Amino acid sequence: MILVVDFGSQTSHLIARRLKDLGVETKIVSPEEILLRQLEDQDDKSVKGIILSGGPASVYEKGAPSIDVKIFNLGIPILGICYGLQLTAHLLGGKVVSGKKEYGPVTLKIKDERLKMKDNNFSSIISHLSSQFVVWMSHGDEVIKLPRGFKTVGSSDGVPFAFVENKDKKIYGLQFHPEVEHTEFGLQVLKNFISICQKGHPERSEGSRDSSVAPQNDIINKIKQIVGEKDYVIGAVSGGVDSTVAATLTAKAIGKRFIPIYVDNGLMRKGTKQHVVKIFKKIGIKPIVVNAKGEMLVRLKKITDSEQKRKIIGNFYIDIFEKVRKKLLAKKLPVKYLLQGTIYSDVIESGAQRSPAGASAKEDQGSRHTAVIKSHHNVGGLPKKMKLKLLEPVRNFYKDEVREIGRSLGLPEEFVNKQPFPGPGFAVRIRGEVTRQRLKMEKKADEIVLSELQKAGILPNVFLSFPVMTNAYSTAVKGDGRNFGEVVALRIVESKDIMTSTWSRIPYGILQKISSRIVNEVPGVSRVVYDITTKPPATMEWE
Ligand code: XMP
Numbered sequence: 001m002i003l004v005v006d007f008g009s010q011t012s013h014l015i016a017r018r019l020k021d022l023g024v025e026t027k028i029v030s031p032e033e034i035l036l037r038q039l040e041d042q043d044d045k046s047v048k049g050i051i052l053s054g055g056p057a058s059v060y061e062k063g064a065p066s067i068d069v070k071i072f073n074l075g076i077p078i079l080g081i082c083y084g085l086q087l088t089a090h091l092l093g094g095k096v097v098s099g100k101k102e103y104g105p106v107t108l109k110i111k112d113e114r115l116k117m118k119d120n121n122f123s124s125i126i127s128h129l130s131s132q133f134v135v136w137m138s139h140g141d142e143v144i145k146l147p148r149g150f151k152t153v154g155s156s157d158g159v160p161f162a163f164v165e166n167k168d169k170k171i172y173g174l175q176f177h178p179e180v181e182h183t184e185f186g187l188q189v190l191k192n193f194i195s196i197c198q199k200g201h202p203e204r205s206e207g208s209r210d211s212s213v214a215p216q217n218d219i220i221n222k223i224k225q226i227v228g229e230k231d232y233v234i235g236a237v238s239g240g241v242d243s244t245v246a247a248t249l250t251a252k253a254i255g256k257r258f259i260p261i262y263v264d265n266g267l268m269r270k271g272t273k274q275h276v277v278k279i280f281k282k283i284g285i286k287p288i289v290v291n292a293k294g295e296m297l298v299r300l301k302k303i304t305d306s307e308q309k310r311k312i313i314g315n316f317y318i319d320i321f322e323k324v325r326k327k328l329l330a331k332k333l334p335v336k337y338l339l340q341g342t343i344y345s346d347v348i349e350s351g352a353q354r355s356p357a358g359a360s361a362k363e364d365q366g367s368r369h370t371a372v373i374k375s376h377h378n379v380g381g382l383p384k385k386m387k388l389k390l391l392e393p394v395r396n397f398y399k400d401e402v403r404e405i406g407r408s409l410g411l412p413e414e415f416v417n418k419q420p421f422p423g424p425g426f427a428v429r430i431r432g433e434v435t436r437q438r439l440k441m442e443k444k445a446d447e448i449v450l451s452e453l454q455k456a457g458i459l460p461n462v463f464l465s466f467p468v469m470t471n472a473y474s475t476a477v478k479g480d481g482r483n484f485g486e487v488v489a490l491r492i493v494e495s496k497d498i499m500t501s502t503w504s505r506i507p508y509g510i511l512q513k514i515s516s517r518i519v520n521e522v523p524g525v526s527r528v529v530y531d532i533t534t535k536p537p538a539t540m541e542w543e
Contacts, residue, residue: 001025001046002197005034007055007065007083008371010348014499015051015081015179017398018190031065049077049197052084054177056371058098058141059083059090066091077170079193082139085164085173092147099142100158103537105502108135108162108176110154125165125172125192126153133184135162135176136500138536143175170196180500182534216249216405219393223253226391227337233391234324235260235339236317237287238268239276240421242394243341245406249393250339251283252409258339259328260285263320265313266293266439267425270447279415290320300427300434306543309434313424318386325388338388342395343402345498398497419464420498428543432471438486441522442469445488448517453492456510463501465492467518467528468542476519476526485526488518492530493540501535 002019006012006028019026034050050071057064069091072078080088086096109132114124135156143161146152150173154163162175172193178186227233233250237243237260250258262276273289280287299312325335394402399420406416426442427434445467453459468489476483490511495501515528531538 001027002049002051002194003034003047004028004051004053005031005067005084006053007031007087008057009054009081009083011177011179011499012053013344013348014398014497015053015190018179018187019051019194022187022191022194024194031067034067034071047076049079049193051193052078052080052087054082054084054138057083059086059096060141072169072171075170077193077197078172080171080173081177081179082175083141085161085175086141086143088171088173089143089145089147089150089161092150094143094147094150095145096141096143098140099144101140102137102156102158104136104138104534105134105182106137106156106158106176108133108154108156110163112153125189125196127192127195128188129185129192135178135183135186136180136534136536137176139175143173181496182500182502216252216408219249219405220253223250223391223393227254227257230334231257231336232328232333233258233337233339234321234328234335234388236321236341237262237276237280238341238421238423239272239279239418240341241399241406241416241418242343242402242420243339244279244411244415245402245409246339246341246392246394247280248283248406248409248411250391251285256285258285259324259335260287261290261321261324262287263290263292263317265296265316265425267296267313267427267434269421269425269450270443282412288324290324292316292320297434297436297439302433304432306428306431309427309543310424313427318388321388336389337391338386339391339393342390342392343498344396344398347395348499398499400496417460419462422541428541429466430469430471431542432469437524438469441486441524442467444522445469445518445525448521449490449492449514452510452514452517453506456507458504458506458510461494462504463493463495464540465490465504467491468531470542474526483526485524488522488525488528489542490514490528490530491540491542493535495535495540498540501540503530503532503534506530 002024004012004016004026012028016026016028052067055065066087072088072092078088090096110126110129112126114126137156142159146161146164149166149169150164152161152163153165156162159175164173165171174189177183178189180186233254235243235247235250235258237247247258247260260280262273264273276287296316299316300309303309303312321338328335394405397405403416422428426439430438430442449465449467450459453462453465468491470487470489472487473484474487476485492504492506493501494504511530518528519525
C-alpha cells in the first residue's frame with residue numbers, strides 16, 4: 001500500500017487513481033491522520049511508500065498543514081509532489097520562498113549522469129526517462145536551498161530544484177505534477193517510485209487496474225441500497241454524459257421509480273431538448289420537460305457576477321424540483337431523492353462543499369485543505385436548505401471514467417463522447433449580464449463553431465469548443481461604417497479527465513473560416529480572438 005497524504009491538492013485523488021491504475025493499493029489520508037498512524041502504528045508493515053501531495057498553502061505561513069518530521073526516518077520511501085516537495089525541504093532544513101511562479105507546461109532537463117550511463121534498472125527514480133521532457137507545473141513557491149543529503153536530478157529553466165532526491169533515504173521531490181495527463185513521463189516517474197517502494201520487485205503492468213474502473217454493478221447496488229424499496233427519485237438531466245450515465249444507472253437500479261426532469265432554461269445548446277428526449281426513449285423512460293426559458297432570463301436580469309449566476313440558477317432548479325416533488329406527492333409518489341450527475345472534478349473545484357446521500361468517508365476524504373475554485377452549480381450552487389436528498393452516483397469518478405461506465409452500460413458513442421457542457425449553460429459563457437440579445441449572439445456563434453469543426457472532421461477529437469461573449473468591445477469597419485462591437489473569444493481545448501487541458505492546434509484555415517463567419521453572421525460582434533492558454537492556470541470556461 002502507498003499512502004497519499006492530502007494537503008488539499010486539486011489532484012490528490014488523481015495521484016491515487018494513477019497508483020490504482022498501476023495496480024497499487026492506495027489510501028488517501030489527511031496530514032493529521034498520518035501523524036496518528038505513525039505514532040500508533042509504528043510496525044504497520046503494509047505501508048510501502050508515502051506520497052505527499054500538492055496543496056494551495058505556503059509552508060512558511062502560519063497554520064500551513066504539516067506532518068510529523070519523524071515520518072522521514074521510518075525508512076519508508078517518500079515522494080513529495082509540489083507542496084509535498086516544499087514541505088519536505090522546509091522540514092528537513094532547506095529553504096522555501098515565494099519564488100518563480102510557473103503554471104502549465106515547462107521543459108524539464110534531467111541533469112543526472114545515471115541517464116547517460118544507462119542506469120535504467122527499475123529501482124532508480126529516473127529509469128526509462130528521457131533526458132528532456134515536458135512537465136506541468138502549478139506553483140507560486142519554490143525551494144531555493146536543498147536540505148543536507150539531497151541532490152538535483154532535474155531542473156526547469158526557472159526552477160533549479162524541480163526534481164530532487166536523497167537516494168540513501170529514498171526521499172524524492174518533484175516540483176511538477178507527474179499525475180496529470182499532460183506531463184510526459186509522469187506515469188513512468190510514478191512507476192519508478194512504486195518500484196523503489198517494492199524494493200526491486202518487477203513493475204506491475206499498466207493493465208492490472210482494479211475493478212473500480214467500470215464498477216457499474218457496485219454503483220447500481222449502492223443506489224438500490226440507498227433508495228430502498230419504496231421511495232422515488234427525480235433526476236436533473238441535461239443530455240450531457242454525466243447526467244445521462246447517472247440516470248441510466250438509477251433507471252437500472254430502481255426502474256420506473258426514477259423520473260427524469262429536463263429544465264428547458266434557454267441556456268442550453270440548440271437541439272438539447274430533442275437530444276434528451278431521444279436518449280430517454282432509448283433508456284425507456286419519458287422525461288418531464290419543464291419550460292422555464294422566460295423565467296430564467298428574468299431571474300438573471302442585471303446579474304453580472306458568475307458565482308451569483310450559478311447560485312441563482314441552482315436555486316431556480318431547486319424551486320422547480322420542489323414543485324415537481326409536491327405534484328408527485330399529491331399523486332402518492334413519495335419522492336425523496338434528487339439525482340445529479342456530479343463528477344469528481346466538480347467536487348474538487350467546488351472545494352467539496354456538500355456531501356451526497358450515502359457518501360462514504362472516502363468520497364469526501366482529503367477535502368479539508370482544498371481551495372474553492374468555483375461553485376459548480378450541481379455541487380456548491382445549491383441552497384443549503386433543500387427538502388430533497390442528493391443522490392450522486394458518479395460523484396467519485398473522473399470524466400473519462402464516467403464515459404467508460406457509460407460504454408459498459410451500452411450507451412451509444414454519440415451520447416458517451418458528447419462534449420461536456422456546464423450545468424449553468426451559456427450563462428457562464430456570457431461575461432456580464434445575460435440579456436436576450438447576447439444569448440442569441442452566443443448561440444449563433446456556438447452553432448458556427450460546432451458546424452465548422454464538424455465539417456472539418458475535427459469535432460470528435462475536441463474535448464470542448466465554444467465561443468465566449470467577453471464583454472469587451474472593440475472597433476470594426478463593416479462596409480464603410482465604423483462599428484463598435486463585442487469581442488468573441490474562441491476556446492477549443494483537449495483533455496481527458498478535465499484536471500488539465502491544452503488548447504487545440506486548429507489549422508489556421510479553419511480558425512479563419514470560424515472567425516469570418518462569426519463577424520459576418522453574428523450582428524454586434526467586432527472581432528474574434530483565439531484563447532491559447534493551458535489549464536492550469538486558466539480554467540476551461542472563462543467564468
Ligand atoms: P473549468 O472551467 O473548471 O471546467 O476548467 C471544467 C469542466 O467543468 C465544466 N464547468 C461547469 N460545469 N457548472 C457546471 O456544471 C459550472 O459552473 C461549470 N464551470 C465549468 C466545464 O464546461 C468543463 O467541462
